[in-house]
Amino acid sequence: MIKNLPDGGQYLEALKSGMQVKKLRLSLNFDESVLPPYLEDWLGKLSLLYGVPFEHLVPNAEMLPIESMRFFYVDPNWTSCLVDGALSVGAQSSRDTAITKSVYAQVQLSLNASMQLVRRRLAQAELPEEVNSNIAVAGLLIRSQLISGWPGLEIAAYENYTVQQNPEKLIPADKIENLRFERLAPDVMLCLYAKMPKLVQLNEPKEGLCFGARSNGKVVPRWLGYHPNQPAGQFITENPTPGDETEIFKRNNGKGVIDIAATKAGLVKILKVKNALSSSGELSPADFAIQLIKSAEQQSFLSGEIVIPNINDCTDY
């Protein structure tokens, strides 16, 4: 039997705009239209697709082939439906749905904010005083041996960049904060940002920076930062002459075993000439490590807005 009941919207209107309740709300700080913070936090994580099965994120494996990087936008309508589904739990009557409706506008607003706090909360970082109210979540997926083989891979996203001429170099600007940075599988990484990045840089992890010589087997010493105008970690010269180079000396047994004492002596000799050593006149273990570190590799990827749908190829970016 269907009674002639007002629908959710009408009920809500009656509830909200009726003189009685309006007065009530004015005078009693009625906490209607507010979800408790822990529920909002949960929905914030949900909006960042925490817990959504991978096959629903990438429904076809061919969308993310091996050794690939894919840029995407996050469909706000999709995540909104996700939130609707979560809020539907246990709703049994038109009154329950009306309550959901009454908080809906507020939920949409506060989700924007709580999404931006998720990673900071995970990192136990200080929360910002204000958050960006206008965000369009976007990001990238990487499926590569880079993810499995280089734990700690650094992925930095920038909103802008400028191109410097001679030598040609990209200067990134306006860094975008990560919303989510998570390994979904041993070789799959998901990164979500508050905006579509224009420039993404993959950096070799610095704690795993390896040691080695230049491809010609030579080593050019680096400044140690003990004296002014000697920025630590930079090569003493960009165009080394033979006098600026030494090599990694090896033990005389043909097994490729490094003779550390001889290698150090070679480095000290050059650095002494350049007056770069500390007052002790020796290389400490950390000083020695700086000398042999190969510089971190960095690769930049540019993305762009899709203007014209190009249905046949993969040249959108």
Added chain:
Amino acid sequence: MKNSEFILNASLDDSQVQMQLYDYCSPPLPSGVFTIKTHQQVVWTEKEVNEPYDKLQQFFVDGPRFTLDPNYVYSIFPPANKQGQFEVYVPDIVLTKRTLPWERTIDDKSPTNPPEPWMALLIFTVEEVEKVKNGTVGDVVAPADAEIFGPQGLTTTEAERAVQCLYADIPRDIFSAVVPARAELKDLAHCREVDMADKELRADIQEGWFSVVVANRFPTPGIVNNAFLVSLEGFSEYLYGGSPVPSQYTTVRMAVLATWSFTALPEKGETFADLVQNLNVCSLHLQNKPAKVVTDAEKLVANAFHDGYVAMTYHTRDGEKTAAWYRGPLTPVKLDFVKLDPFFSAESGMIYDAKTGLFDLSYAVAWQIGRLLALSDSEFSVGLMKWRKEQKAAQNLKLEQGNTLNRMQGLFGDAAPQLEYNDKKVIANLIHTFLSMDFARLVRPESLAAEPLISVSDHTGTKGKSRQLPGLLSRQEVADLLKQGPFIMERLKQIITTPGHNDTEEKI
């Protein structure tokens, strides 16, 4: 510096926080057995007491010795089981605990200054040392085979000797050729502090501090290389340049803390640069297989693929089997937020294209996933139900209050419309005034002709006898009192304290 500070740094300015290197990071106490010795001399001259009190307390600082929890290994280079042009790189291992390489000494003496690491990363080709073996610590410290040379002079407990560990058997001449010299050890390990802002967050890495142990040998190209992180404890005398391993032994046995293998290829392979330059970059969508698009149907499919849709088999509720479009949350095109009202069922998220007769189930699926995720998290679902219940209770209460006020408004006449619901004092005063003035007038009209609201009867049987009852007010007094309005209490006190008030002549 904690993760949080790095994130703050990174978001505050563009200055790139670089890496810091440190010579070593020694623990407050190295691992081993320590003894606290106390000595107190108690002297009491009057009683001729002069006694020493001595106490010994041993304690043990535990730390990895023959085995290493794999969680301590953060990363290794070259990556395990990878092939690449690694012969120009020196392998290294990054450990998550910054003090780990300096937690022991290799010769059972106090740490030197600067301290030496107790572990070393040794690289052998598969021909030199084939692989690690499984055994117990007992096999390492006291090998059964007389030709095997284990670590010298280690004290171990019986329980320790029974622990399972990994070890490597290294031919004597290879050992003496590859092992680092004692003076080189401190140059083969250091500490690093790096910026964690652009990295995946891990529960075990709170700060950007790592310790690094570097090998002292380049990989041999064209062959599988084994890397062993070995414990040097008990080998302090026999390192490169020290005394040789006695000639009656053919093999040296070392405890292996971590191991992996890789292949160094002479040609190009999977180095970071190779991998990163070969990344295939585009937006997230399915490639359209037949590249040529001719018919309308083909165009439709190609456009759908371009927008990130995939076709899925769809079993309708009626049992019909058809195809439906699905697109996940990650789309190659930018979409605006157009949905303003919540959906209350998965079906309300279904989109039907009348032209093609196909459903787009993306949003229905999203709704269903959201519901399932919420249901699977009892904390959330219980919290949601609780909140909804509270909302209902609050609304009910407010409505009830409203209704009550509504009913009472007739009583207050002109004053009512100005009332707010929380004007409790005003309402209380109004009620009081009403009871004492208007209501009193109804009970006892001022004009004698008017019929009183309460007819006079004698329920109590005290009519005309009140004179004999102590404390009873006469009718006149009651009427007088009721006229007092808010001052009724004052008047009552006055009447009671007046002597002989009870003698008043009863008139009715």
